[in-house]
Amino acid sequence: MQKGEDIVLTIEGLSGEGKAVARKDGMVYFVENAVPGDVVQARVWKTKKNFAEARAMAILEPSPSRVEPRCMHFGACGGCKWQNLAYDAQLTHKKKLVVDAFARIGGFADPPVGDPIGCAEPYFYRNKMEFTFANQRWLTNEEMLRKEEILPEVALGLHVPKRYDKVVDIEECHLQSELSNGILRTVREVSKVWGLTVYSTETHEGYLRHLVIREAKHTGEVMVNLVTSTDLPEIMQNLTTLLVQHVPAITTVVNNITARKSMVAVGESEKVYFGPGFIQEKLGDFTFHISAGSFFQTNTLQAERLYDVVKKFADLKGKEVLYDLYSGTGTIALYLAREAERVVGIESVESSIRDAERNAERNRVINCYFLQGDLKDRLTTERSWLEEHPKPDVVVTDPPRNGMHQKVVEQIVRLRPAKIVYVSCNPSTQARDAKLLAEAGYILQMIQPVDMFPHTDHIETVALFTLPA
Numbered sequence: 001m002q003k004g005e006d007i008v009l010t011i012e013g014l015s016g017e018g019k020a021v022a023r024k025d026g027m028v029y030f031v032e033n034a035v036p037g038d039v040v041q042a043r044v045w046k047t048k049k050n051f052a053e054a055r056a057m058a059i060l061e062p063s064p065s066r067v068e069p070r071c072m073h074f075g076a077c078g079g080c081k082w083q084n085l086a087y088d089a090q091l092t093h094k095k096k097l098v099v100d101a102f103a104r105i106g107g108f109a110d111p112p113v114g115d116p117i118g119c120a121e122p123y124f125y126r127n128k129m130e131f132t133f134a135n136q137r138w139l140t141n142e143e144m145l146r147k148e149e150i151l152p153e154v155a156l157g158l159h160v161p162k163r164y165d166k167v168v169d170i171e172e173c174h175l176q177s178e179l180s181n182g183i184l185r186t187v188r189e190v191s192k193v194w195g196l197t198v199y200s201t202e203t204h205e206g207y208l209r210h211l212v213i214r215e216a217k218h219t220g221e222v223m224v225n226l227v228t229s230t231d232l233p234e235i236m237q238n239l240t241t242l243l244v245q246h247v248p249a250i251t252t253v254v255n256n257i258t259a260r261k262s263m264v265a266v267g268e269s270e271k272v273y274f275g276p277g278f279i280q281e282k283l284g285d286f287t288f289h290i291s292a293g294s295f296f297q298t299n300t301l302q303a304e305r306l307y308d309v310v311k312k313f314a315d316l317k318g319k320e321v322l323y324d325l326y327s328g329t330g331t332i333a334l335y336l337a338r339e340a341e342r343v344v345g346i347e348s349v350e351s352s353i354r355d356a357e358r359n360a361e362r363n364r365v366i367n368c369y370f371l372q373g374d375l376k377d378r379l380t381t382e383r384s385w386l387e388e389h390p391k392p393d394v395v396v397t398d399p400p401r402n403g404m405h406q407k408v409v410e411q412i413v414r415l416r417p418a419k420i421v422y423v424s425c426n427p428s429t430q431a432r433d434a435k436l437l438a439e440a441g442y443i444l445q446m447i448q449p450v451d452m453f454p455h456t457d458h459i460e461t462v463a464l465f466t467l468p469a
Contacts, residue, residue, distance in 0.1 A: 001027065001044045001047060001052055002044065002047065003044055003045060003046065003047055004043065004044065004045075005043070005044050006041055006042065006043050006044075006057065007024065007029075007041075007042055007044065007054070008039065008040070008041055008042075008060065009022035009024060009029055009031060009034075009039070009040055009042050009054070010022055010038075010039050011031060011034045011035060011036050011037060011038045011039075011040065011063070012036065013036050013093065013096065014036060014093045014096075014097070014457065015030060016097055016100075016101065016427075016428060016457070017457060018081055018082065018456065018457025019031065019032070020032070020034040020035060020036065020038070020056075022034075022042075026050075027050065027051060027052055028050065028051040028052075029042065029044075029051070029052050029053070029054050030051065030052075030053045030054070031053075031054045031055070031056055032053075032054070032055045032056065033055060033056040033075070034056040034059075035063050035065060035066050035082075035084055035085045035089075036063060036065060036085070036089070036093060037062075037063025037064055037065050037066070038056070038059055038061065038062060038063045038066065039059075039060045039061035040056040040057075040058065040059055040060060041056070041057050041058040041060055042054035042055060042056050042057065043055050043057050065085055065086045065089035066084055066085065066086075067083075067084060067085065067086050068084070069083035069084045070083060070123065070174055071083060071172065071173070071174050072171065072172060073157075073158075073168055073170060073171070073172070073173075076160065076168050077157070077158045077159075077160070077168045077170070078158065078159060078160065079158050079173065079175055079455075079456075080174070080175065080454070080455030080456055081455070081456060081457070082454075082455045082456060082457070083174075083455045085455075087118065087122050087454060088118075090451075090454065090455070091115070091116045091118050091451060094116050094449060094451060094457075094459040095113060095115060095116050095449060097427060097457070097459065098111075098113050098427045098447060098449050098459060098461055099111055099113050101427040101428045101430070101431040102427070102431045102434065102444075102447065104431075105428055105431040105432050105435070106431035106432065106434045106435045106438070107435055107438075108431075108434070108435075108438075108444060111444070111447060112444065112445065112446050112447060113447045113449065114446065114447065114448045114449065115449075116449035116450065116451050116459065117302075117305050117309070117448070117449070117450045117451065118451050118454075119299070119301070119302055119451055119454050120301070121301075122454035122455065123174045123175075123454070124174060124175065124176060124177050124178075125175070125299050125301065125302070125454065126175045126176045126298050126299060127176075127214060127215050127216065127217055127281070127296070127298060127299070127300050128176075128212065128213070128214045128215075128296070128298050129173065129175060129176045129180060129212070129213050130210055130211075130212050130265045131156050131157055131158065131170065131184060131210065131211045131212075131213075132156070132157065132158070132159060132167050132209075132210055132263065133154065133155065133156050133167070133191075133198045133199065133208040133209060133210065133211070134154075134155040134156075134157075134166075134167035134169075134198060135153070135154070135155070135197075135198040135200065135206070136153065136155060153192060154188060154191045154192045154196065154198055154208070155167050155169040155188075155198075156169065156170065156184060156187065156188040156191070156211060157169045157170030157184075158170055158173070169188075170184060171185070176213065176215060177215055179215065179222065179247065179249055180213045180215060182246075182247055183211075183213055183222075183224060183243070183247055183250070184211065184213070186242075186243060186246050186247065187211050187224075187226070187239075187243070190239060190242060191208060194235070196208055196235070199228075199229045201261070201263060204261055206229060207228050207229055207230060207232065207235075208226070208228060209227045209228055209229055209258070209263065209265070210225075210226075210227035210263075210265040211224070211225070211226060211227070212224075212225040212226075212227065212256075212265050212292065213225075214279055214290060214292075216279050216280065216281035216282075216290070216300070217281070217300040217301060218281060218282040218300065219279070219280055219281055219282060220249065221251040221252070221279035221280055221281070222247075222249050222250045222251050222252075222279065223250075223251070223252045223253075223254065223275075223278070223279045223290075223292065224243060224250055224252075224253045224254075225253075225254045225255070225256055225265075225292045226239070226253075226254075226255050226256070227255075227256045227257075227258065227265050227266075227267060228255060228256075228257055228258075229257070229258065229259060230257065230259075231255075231257050231269075231271070233271075236253075236255045236271070236273050237273060239253075240253045240273040240274050244274055250274070250275075251275045251276075251279060252272070252274055252275025252276055252277055252278065252279060253272075253273045253274040253275065254270055254271065254272050254273065254277055254292050255267075255270065255271045255273060256269075256270050256292055256293075257269050257270070257271070266292075266293055267292075267293075270292060270293075277291065277292075278290055278291045278292075278294075281296065281300060283297075283300070283303060283304055283307065283331060283335065284304060284307070284335060286331075286334050286335065286359070286363050287359075287362060287363060288329065288331065288359050289355060289358055289359060289362060291355070293351060294329055294351075294352070294355050295328050295329055295349075295352060296329065296331070297331065297452070298452065298453075299452045299453065302450060302451065302452045302460075303331070303452070305450055306423070306450045306452070306460055306462065307331070307332060307335045307336075309448050309450060309462045310332060310335070310336070310396060310421055310423060310462055311335065311336055311339065313419070313421045313446070313448075313462060313464040314336060314339070314394050314396065314419065314421050315419075316336060316339035316340050316394065317339075318339060318340070318341065319341050320339075320340050320341060320392075320393035320394050321340070321341060321342045321343075321344070321389065321390045321391065321392050321393050321394075322336060322340045322342070322343045322344070322392060322393065322394045322395070322396060323343075323344050323345075323346070323392040323394075323395045323396070323415075323417070324336075324343055324344065324345040324346070324396050324398075325345075325346055325375055325395060325396065325397040325398070325399070325408070325412075326346070326347060326375065326397060326398050326399045326400070327345030327346055327347045327352075327356060327370065327398075328347055328349075328352050328356070328398070329352050329355040329356050329359060330345055330355070330356030330357075330359050330360060330368065330370060331359075332396055332398060332423070333345040333356065333360075333368050333370075334359060334360060334363055334365055334368060336396070337360075337365045337367055337368050338365075340367065340394075341367065342367050342369070342389065342390070343367060343368045343369070344368075344369050344370075344371065344385075344389050344392075345368060345369070345370045345371070346370075346371045346372075346373065346375055346378050347370065347371075347372060348372065348373060348374050348375065349372075350372055353370050353371075353372045356368075356370045357370055369389065371385055375404075375405070375408050376405045376407050376408050379407070379408060379411035379412070380407055380411060391415055391416075391417075392415055392417045393417060393418055393419070394417055394418065394419045394420075394421065395412055395415065395417040395419070395420045395421070396420075396421045396422075396423065397412070397420065397421070397422050397423065398422075398423035398424075399424070399429075400425075401425055401426040401429065402426070402429055403424070403426065403429030403430060403432060403433050404429075404433050406436065409433055409436045409437065409440075410436075412437075413436075413437065413440040413441075413442075416467070417467075418466065418467055419464065419465065419466050419467075420437065420442060420464075420465040420466075421462065421463070421464055421465075422434070422437075422462070422463040422464075422465065423460070423461075423462050424460065424461050424462075424463070425452075425458065425460050427459065427461055430461060430463060434463060434465070437465050438465075441467065441468065442465040442466065442467060443465065443466050443467070443468060444463060444464075444465055445464040445465065445466055446463070446464045447461055447462070447463045447464075448461065448462045448463075449461050450462065
């Protein structure tokens with residue numbers, strides 16, 4: 001096949017990046033705008049030796065699993081690419097992705113993967129959304145072909161896939177809540193009427209950068225965080241007054257200020273304009289303090305299910321020492337603390353350690369100890385803390401997407417905990433690390449997927465490893 005040619009393909013499945021996959025005449029095709037079971041007329045736009053990338057131009061035979069997307073922005077915005085795939089089919093393919101990763105990367109012949117735990121409500125599930133300002137909305141192909149003069153305006157929304165310089169001007173989003181949509185529309189309209197400028201990544205001038213909305217699902221508390229490039233108190237105070245009048249559910253408004261050139265929605269300084277400057281959320285019996293920069297699981301209701309799986313796999317009897325690696329703000333540590341004799345959390349981010357200690361104090365948990373430092377160093381060269389804490393009976397590890405450093409895996413194995421409970425947001429790196437644990441003598445007992453992000457290719461997994469009796 002050559003670039004620009006059309007080909008009829010039957011979509012067989014989904015790749016680890018969420019792309020539809022078809023095979024024909026020894027070639028693998030990654031196809032946009034298609035779902036498993038579709039027969040499509042696809043146009044090739046990129047070719048390599050053994051694979052090609054294509055775009056479905058026409059659906060010749062729709063898949064039984066194809067559904068009508070709910071969102072008006074589907075296809076332009078990169079927030080939820082699988083909205084056109086029935087939710088039960090999404091879970092089926094996510095399980096297959098986990099099985100394939102552990103078989104192909106981990107080398108497990110028949111990996112023990114359970115059926116994914118799905119969301120009871122696969123829409124409006126996020127407790128945090130980050131929207132980006134732009135000085136011109138993303139234009140459709142039709143608008144560009146008409147060559148109409150499009151004047152600069154304040155756009156506010158989500159990025160076009162793979163384009164961090166293009167923003168879809170969002171009117172509705174089905175990821176957080178209707179309340180969130182109302183806040184988004186109000187901030188955009190006020191910014192337009194007041195003539196507020198938008199930060200440019202080219203000139204590094206302009207005021208507005210990001211709008212971050214955090215919404216506690218259990219307590220109902222709502223934070224609005226406007227991220228700007230400079231400190232303009234009068235504008236922020238007027239905006240705060242207007243927002244609170246229009247959306248009384250808002251419980252706090254903060255302004256994060258940053259002069260950094262990188263487009264990250266975190267400020268170098270912060271000012272509180274309304275409320276306490278944080279919100280509180282509950283997970284199980286525990287209350288957590290969430291500030292603008294705090295990490296917190298994005299899907300509150302599924303986080304409880306995820307932690308229940310961790311608790312089940314750990315199977316604590318009350319006398320165990322548990323190490324919680326990559327402990328963040330202490331959510332897992334606190335969730336398991338009542339079932340253990342002692343919990344030691346290790347985390348590299350200083351602000352997360354402070355949040356974890358505050359959360360422990362707030363929930364009257366006295367058997368949790370939190371240590372700051374790079375985990376690799378804490379387990380290799382900076383080991384004096386091990387003299388104060390007994391070796392673990394159980395290790396819970398929840399690393400970032402790139403998984404654990406090989407030296408961390410080696411040091412966990414040296415500690416020889418009876419159980420390792422491995423929480424991951426990336427089955428591929430988890431499978432890689434699982435292979436190392438298996439080579440060190442650990443037995444992979446179970447892998448439980450938990451769907452934290454419906455309509456995306458992401459899947460969280462909890463794996464249980466034990467030493468042979």
